[in-house]
Amino acid sequence: MNDTKTPKIFVTRRLPGLHLDRLRGVADVTVWPDSMPPSRDDLLAGVAQCDGLLTLLSDRIDASVMDAAGPNLKVISNYAVGYNNIDVAAAGARGIRVGNTPDVLTDATADLAVTLLLAAARRVREAANQVQTGGWKTWEPTGLLGIEPAGKTLGVIGMGRIGKAFARRMVGGWNMPLLYTSRTVQDDVDESLGGRHVDLDELLAQSDFISVHVALCDATAGLLDADAFSRMKDGVVIVNTARGEIINQDALLDGLNSQKVFAAGLDVTSPEPLPHEHPLVRHPRTIILPHIGSATDRSRNAMAEIAVDNVLHGLRGESLRCEVNLA
Numbered sequence: 001m002n003d004t005k006t007p008k009i010f011v012t013r014r015l016p017g018l019h020l021d022r023l024r025g026v027a028d029v030t031v032w033p034d035s036m037p038p039s040r041d042d043l044l045a046g047v048a049q050c051d052g053l054l055t056l057l058s059d060r061i062d063a064s065v066m067d068a069a070g071p072n073l074k075v076i077s078n079y080a081v082g083y084n085n086i087d088v089a090a091a092g093a094r095g096i097r098v099g100n101t102p103d104v105l106t107d108a109t110a111d112l113a114v115t116l117l118l119a120a121a122r123r124v125r126e127a128a129n130q131v132q133t134g135g136w137k138t139w140e141p142t143g144l145l146g147i148e149p150a151g152k153t154l155g156v157i158g159m160g161r162i163g164k165a166f167a168r169r170m171v172g173g174w175n176m177p178l179l180y181t182s183r184t185v186q187d188d189v190d191e192s193l194g195g196r197h198v199d200l201d202e203l204l205a206q207s208d209f210i211s212v213h214v215a216l217c218d219a220t221a222g223l224l225d226a227d228a229f230s231r232m233k234d235g236v237v238i239v240n241t242a243r244g245e246i247i248n249q250d251a252l253l254d255g256l257n258s259q260k261v262f263a264a265g266l267d268v269t270s271p272e273p274l275p276h277e278h279p280l281v282r283h284p285r286t287i288i289l290p291h292i293g294s295a296t297d298r299s300r301n302a303m304a305e306i307a308v309d310n311v312l313h314g315l316r317g318e319s320l321r322c323e324v325n326l327a
């Protein structure tokens, strides 16, 4: 920060902890005060003449936002590990560094994927609804029968940090044979978890449980479409904690209605929030959460620490603590 001018930072939401105070020490910081995201106009106005932005996954940060910020913009720090909301190519072309918050939310998100898998397989939502609505009449030998994961085949799409943490939990806890897709073979997964790197076709055809952990990008948007569902085993359980756009939701709904899909547990949807009258929300065999994968005190605080460090590094013209594009 050799510039004599005090740098200007726009933060699109209040963050947990005191980390933003470290920014206030060196910059003129504006924090969007509402719990709802800034409108597009408010975002464009808020970023004007900024040196740094600290953004959320619900903020679309494209070339027009970068241009509205102007030539001083050096760093965009996303308060998330996923950065599909940011046009990284446009940032790179402008010499703007982009940061994210990996690792510190891996355990929390993997835990939630396990929670969703078990809740979907054991029809927890239907069962709890029955109690809440007075539908519970008696103990029934054939009531609310679910599926046990032990020994069934697990298919993990995207063997990155969270995919691995999830696979470790499921293979360790439920002794599930593991298939996975990934851009590269993961030797540690093959060796320690007995995983097998397969193509998507084989994973779809062989898996009893499929969990999505791949990043959202052009290549993965709509990856699980109607054709993919038609190639799955009957009675498959689907879990998604990555991004809603990776699953074609009409195809998932058709799969649930035809009982091709036994149940689905989703932490992410498209759009977010998914309207509460949406047929997927209403379907008895879905359990849909409001994107809470990283929602633990520990994770969200650690994410704030990294996101603020990323801004500070970017303002100094240094590589970020966690950088997703190399400027």
Ligand SMILES: NC(=O)c1ccc[n+]([C@@H]2O[C@H](COP(=O)([O-])OP(=O)(O)OC[C@H]3O[C@@H](n4cnc5c(N)ncnc54)[C@H](O)[C@@H]3O)[C@@H](O)[C@H]2O)c1
Binding pocket: 081, 082, 083, 102, 103, 105, 106, 109, 158, 159, 160, 161, 162, 163, 182, 183, 184, 213, 214, 215, 216, 217, 219, 220, 241, 242, 243, 267, 268, 291, 292, 293, 294, 295
């Ligand atoms: N539900 C939540 O609250 C929550 C929390 C954290 C992360 N997430 C999502 O989970 C995703 C994974 O997080 P992570 O920390 O494991 O990331 P990661 O980078 O470690 O893993 C992402 C995986 O996607 C693969 N991938 C990326 N681009 C690809 C492409 N074009 N084609 C095929 N594979 C591709 C990578 O090779 C990697 O295996 C994030 O991108 C984010 O969208 C959601």
Ligand SMILES: O=C(O)[C@H](O)CO
Binding pocket: 057, 079, 080, 081, 082, 083, 105, 293, 294
């Ligand atoms: O990408 C992420 O980090 C999640 O979606 C929110 O923590």
